[in-house]
Amino acid sequence: MAPKFGELFLKILLILSIIKSSQGREFSRKNYPYLKMASSFSLSPPRGYDYIIVGGGTAGCPLAATLSQKYSVLLLERGGSPYGNVNVSYLQNFHISLADTSPQSPSQAFISTDGVINARARVLGGGTCINAGFYTRASSSFVKEAGWNIELVNESYPWIERQIVHWPKLAPWQVALKDGLLEAGVSPFNGYTYDHLYGTKVGGTIFNKNGFRHTAADLLASGSPKNLNVLLHATVLRILFNVRGSKPRAVGVLFKDENGKQHRAILNGRRQSEVILSSGALGSPQLLLLSGIGPKQDLDKLGIPVILNNWHVGKGMSDNPMNSIFIPTKKPVEQSLIQSVGITKMGSFIEASSGFGQSSDSIHCHHGIMSAEIGQLSTTPPKLRTIEAARKYSKTKNDLPREAFQGGFILEKIDGPLSRGHLNLVDTNVDNNPNVTFNYFNHPYDLQRCVYGIRTIERIVHTKQFAKLTEDDSYSIEMLLNMSVKANVNLIPKHTNDTASLEQFCRDTVITIWHYHGGCHIGQVVDKEYKVLGVDRLRVVDGSTYDSSPGTNPQATVMMMGRYMGVKILRKRLGKRAGV
Template identity: 85%
Template sequence: MAPRLEELCLKMLLFLCILKSSQGMEFTGMKYPFLRMASSFSTAPPRGYDYIILGGGTAGCPLAATLSQNYSVLLLERGGSPYGNANVSYLQNFHISLADISSKSPSQAFISTDGVINARARVLGGGTCINAGFYTRASPSFIKEAGWNEDLVKESYPWVEKQVVQWPELAPWQAALKDGLLEAGVSPFNGYTYDHIYGTKVGGTIFDKDGYRHTAANLLASGNPEKLTVLLHATVQRILFNKRGPRQYACGVIFKDENGRRHRVNLNSRRSSEVILSSGAIGSPQLLLLSGIGPKKDLMKFNIPVVVDNWYVGKGMSDNPMNSIFLPTKKLIKQSLIQSVGITKMGSFIEASSGFGQSSDSIHCHHGIMSAEIGQLSTIPPKLRSIEAAQKYAKTKHEVPREAFKGGFILEKIDGPLSRGHLQLVDTNVDSNPNVTFNYFSHPYDLQRCVYGIRTIERIVHTKRFARLTEDDSYTIEMLLNMSVKANVNLIPKHTNDTASLEQFCRDTVITIWHYHGGCHVGRVVDENYRVLGVDSLRIIDGSTFDSSPGTNPQATVMMMGRYMGVKILRERLGRGAGV
């Protein structure tokens, strides 16, 4: 047997062993005995559940695990298990889940009205199953503005980190970015750190040294299996309310299973029992609206009975815009996702990815996180992007010349954009994506920061570190922005000798880094303890309550938030001395 063929056979055998082991873990493994299909649900406990959590995602999993230490918890997740799905579990398959637009995909594509293709997680573990794996905490100012207890925050981050986070082995492209950032003046170097600090750093990762992903779903192993039930493929259709005096309170939910059969599940009669929405920045405001909480005019249009007339539900939506530059290199660069980052005081963050594996056989499968293959059509202006365009590209991607894949991406994203948008229902089907508008770059300061980011990338490209990697060390920003069609990115002709042209480049090539947030803001939709205003026994604990996205990637803080709020709720019910 030829060495190359033998190596491939051994890899396949190893993969099948891992897959078999993972599939066994899905429902019967010792770590996760509480995972069940939604169709297995018959009746709730005689007195109902203490907590019903809607969404087993980045916040929902740690929240459920924590609350189950003392109370009965039902976690309803509309997606399936991440275990046994190689496209979720392995770094080299990162792009495949995002490219898959089938009904069984762990991600659900949606196109904002701005024309930017995005993705919602649809799998146990949420966004931690389909993201680029970067782990970094929020800044101290974010923690302070959120009003969180600093001591409890400092307890909650390590609880997450001990279970799912590791330090990365720095890939060549990531090492080049680190050195290039420092040479370009994005300093100091802060080393390997989870902290959000100005300058250049290397963050944590949820991928281990073998490229295996550890997700928020793993945190469920810390739950009490006698008090925790997790239903997969359980799609919540609406929250149920009842009256207690003059106020309404959440008393249960209606969900459908994987066969389309509807089920009702109730809270128990205790006043402290709650339904907790943890369905993300798209799902949580959508479910509030479908359940009768939102602008009265919008609800009446769909004949939804009004429970609370709140104009702010779905308002203030925001997404961190991103733009990317493709840089050709002399030879193939090992695949890597986000590991190094440059944090500037302008609020422009510089990151990088190289999107293909070491094997030339797989070169046409991995074209970076910006490729049209996963829906990021930066080759055409936003208004011309569509799911159909992505499908058309998928059919012809084999025609892209091999040389186009020799290189990597340098990315810049805007943190805390001042541009805001909104979310509205298109119908009363919970499976439908609502209309979402982010209004990218509608605020002039966001454009200023994008231009600053692009010019920072230009400085990095001209450093000695990158000169050793690239085909031509005389690249100008004009040449990079006008890269040939072979590279399949940033194809819109540009003249970049003035700020206006760079601003137009930002508008025309805007893409997402999947850090959307808002729609259920504190003080407008929920109070400081995340209780929904106007009703009882209902909270929202996820990124829809954020006014800005924390750190350079929100997953660390959203997982921490789930743990934090779980402990906070337990201490409120059991007393501060409760051991959690």
């Protein structure tokens, strides 16, 4: 595929995906009667809703479906429908959604102040529509520390799994990783399991055997159609409060539709009605700040009326740092996303992906500017990784040699980084990303774990399993990391036995695996029931409340949390009559 033709092909593909996405809106209306455009909003029910959920994502969809079984629910999603969008629905198009920067894209790019390119979901189903699909539960210690009821947790996970989770058919690259991990000493082999266990395992996936993605949006089918209303392209501007009395009380939200027209959605007068934020680790603290809950000094600067002075909103942000090693192969490898994983006691997790940098004829194709290549294959260090720089790189990468595209990645990520950052508003426009800083590797122990992960990858590369796949069975990690000579890659350490050099490699090639969390921590912004401290009738139910990211991928636990909290709220209101 010639470079110019390749660029034209990509543009055509993106245009077709947008057309198909708009066609998907009609498909959704026909097959999912509770899905409507935001402009169709009317005061129905006229007395307001029992629950208004802001964010139809990984937690918001199961939460809405569960609460609607007994009460009226309005779910407001700022993005569109995933149905009919081929870039959401099919594994082979995974990288295209992340590369699409159009207003219709299901993902919204942002760059942290650290210089790491990242993405937040902008589609019904949230991160489950744009992630790598891996499904694994949280560790037992995570559940215990969260203070969750273990019996209800063990009821809520299967509720998700029965509807959208599958066992994968292992791709060759994933088989090689599994066997390589075991040969390298990451043992025991725990087989196919959802459980988070030390050693090597194969997890679940939300892709079926045909590579079709199931998402959290599918869980809405478990709700009650008569009680559930879902508005697409409904962007919440702020939460509305009644400030009379001893505490501010949430009474509804102000949102705009796809045409920019503003609407008020109001809670009914029942004492237990609530607004629930499920807008993610960026969206939920952003909305609290825009609504006047946050540090008074910061709110005053932007002219936002202060409802509650809380310094902790947006603080304690974390992102699991990831670094990747590209492994060239003798011939093209089958596309694969995360299926096998090595879980080490050091808190370094080893995973792999393959085949997204080559076409069927083994000639250069599109990786996607948000993919793992931005770390090792980009020619810009983190602080210079702007969207413009990434676009420039994507245009010039066809000059890279063939070995930069034929093969796969072995990835290592740090679980529960001790490095912390913060989030703050840039302005009062909800459509603009807030500023977020993660301070990758600011804590020395995070660097130690990264070095351990890279050295674990070195052992894996030396195993017999990878010798069968690679161009040269004598590859050393030095040769792989120093492919800068061949592939125009910079920032690579010269000696892997030099810890300082590896630490610099970790810093210079850090990327994200989209597992950021924090900003609304328990005990600081919300209580143990996820109710916002200092105000009434307002909760936050999503990953912004997490102090660390659960499991090797958080989506299973975030979806479980939505179901868990829905059931818990119903049982508290109805007791045995809840029937869930």
